[in-house]
Structures are given as structure tokens and as C-alpha cells.
Amino acid sequence: MGIDVVLPCLNEAAALPWVLGRMPDGFRPIVVDNGSTDGSAKIAVGLGATVVCEPHRGFGAACHAGLVAAVSDVVCFMDADASLDPQQLPRVSGPVVAGEADLVLGRRVLRPGASWPVHARLGNAMLARRLRRRTSASLHDLGPMRACGRVALLRLELVDRRFGYPLEMVLRAGAAGWRIRETEVDYLPREGRSKVTGTVRGTLRAIGDMRRVMARRDGAA
Template structure:
């Protein structure tokens, strides 16, 4: 059985050899190049990955393009920056394959100093708390390593194409009655500087996107 791993990518040339080199047997990487200028797409292709081009900038846009390119029954999503170890993907997929869970999130456990800056960790904790209150799901981390069935994910009809995509996935999954669970995964110091968690500004932008998604879910439909 092949499991496909969607890897949104923006200028991750230095991280990709490590990430793709640690992909477990039976896991097929789909690298979605989101406008890289450092040769990321060429490096990914040379290492045997399926490369999809998505010129429209945005984390959600890249994830959606990868999902459309995928054909496997089970898909994973994870960052391509070497902050997560692909060898731990089987931990995340196991509950889905066994039929115990519909959506599994990798709950990040920092293993290196500086892996998770305080501002980013705080923003994640606040959003996770809000998600627990809204959905009842025992979610403590909007972890970027996750797994589910491809057809089911497509059926959720996710519309966000920015940083609200991961949160919208959990909101819609919970609303659809999905069984959502977490497993611990190591969180490492990423290669290079994060476009999101590397700065307070980037984190605030991501939080704002996610708040916007929550607000949209709270807005009642127009009776007209």
C-alpha cells in the first residue's frame, strides 16, 4: 500500500535532501513548489519526488494542489523544512490505517533548543484551546504533520488558501463527526528561518488567518 505525503515547499533547497532521504518505504512524497527561487523543485525532482507547481502563493493553496495531485487512499501533510522527521510518519498514519481515527495530528514535542519559539508556541496554544472549546476535540496542537483518507479530506470542501487551512480542516472535520486524535512527534530545529514561526510578524499573520476562519464559521448564513 502506498501512502502519499504532501509537502508544501517555498525555498527549502537545503532541507529537502534530508527530508526526502528519510521518507519511509511505501510513502511517496509530493513536493508542491509554491514559487521557490532556490531550485527546490529541481532538487526534489532529482531525488525522486513527484513535483507539483502551484504559483498561487499560500500554504492552503499548496496543500490543495498537492491533494488534487494525490491518488492514494491515505494522505499525509507535513512541512518540508526538516522540523519534522518523515520516519515518524507511520506513527501518524497507524490510527487511520487501523480504522481508529479519521484525522490524526502530530502533537509536536520540541527536542532541540530553539525548535519552537515562545511566540509561536503561545499562538498555537491559544488557537488549540479555542478549537477544543468549539469542537470538543482533544486537540492541543495544530500540528503540521497529519494524516487522513484522501477522499474524505476532499469531501470537506476546504476553501482557505492561506495559513487558515490547517485550522479549517479541524473545524470542518469535527463538524462532520470525524474522530480526531493526536500522537506525539518530535519537533526539531528547522533548516533555515521559518516564514511563519521565525518572526513575531509571521506568527501574528498566521494567527490572524486562523482567527478569520473561525469568525467565518461563526457567522450565520445570510437569510436572503
């Protein structure tokens, strides 16, 4: 049946040809256009991807729209900015397909030329440390390349539609008793400037969203 790959997209026209051109056989890209003004959606259609337009801005909104559009038993998520190599998707999806894990995250390994500012790495390390305490999973990175079962993820009923979506996924998966693993993937030079980690303000906004997710989980506990 293959595996659907959700690619949240906001003005990634420069990166999409490389990303979609390296999609492995059996992996079907679903590009979720979140209000691009650079023709990203048209480029994605021309390269054979399924395109979903999500008018409500937000990383989580785009991810969830792609999840709803997916039909495969296992679904993957990854950024569309060329910072991650689609050829490495089998590393992440393999344990889920084999029934060895329920959620696998790609632990990013910095490669020459890649930009991962200190403020972003510190924020990521802090969140990973808190996740280890809360989920008992040996996580070191809240990696954007990940794989899990589609129906099981829908049943978690994630509510965040901003940058807290990836964190909420892990928190709810841990609370549900999922087997959570990570595997190394290359972190490459991205195309353009990151909407999240490219500035201190963007990183603080993302961390703020994630703190709200944790606060909601604490209130529900």
C-alpha cells in the same frame, strides 16, 4: 497502494535531501513548489519526488494542490523544512489506516536545538484551546504533520488558501463528526528561518488568517 505525503515547499533546498532521504517505504512524497527561487523543485525531482508547481502563493494553496494531485486512500501532510522527521509518519497515519481515527495530528515535542519561539507557542496554545471547545477533540497542538482519508478531506471542501488551511481542516472535520486524535512527534531544528513562526509579524499574520477562518465558521453556524 502506499500513502502520498504532501510537502508544501518554498525555498527548502537545504532541507529537502534530508527530508526526502528519510521518507519511509510505502510513503510517496509530493513536493508542492510554491514559487521557490533556490532550485527546490529541481532538487526534489532529482531525489525522486513527484513535484507539483502551484503558482498561487499561500500555504493552503500548496496543501490543496498536493491533495488534488494525491491518489492514495490515506494522505499525509508535513512541513518540508526538516523540523519534522518523515520516519515518524507511520505514527500519524497508522490509526487512520487501521480505521481507528479519521484525522490524526502530530503533537510536537520540542527537542534540543529546535526553535519554537514563545510568541508562536502561545498562539498555538490559544488556538488549540479554542479547538478543544469547538470540536470536543483532545487537541493540544495544531500540528503540521497529519493524516486523514483523501476523498473524505476533498469532500470537506476547504476554501482557505493561506495559513488558515490547517485550522479549517480541523474545524470542518469536527463539524462533520470525524474522530480526531493526536500523537506525539519530535520537533527538530529546522533548516533556515520559518516563514510563519520565525517572526512575530509572521505569527500574527498566521493567527489573523486563522481568526478569519473561525469567523467564517461562526457565520455559517
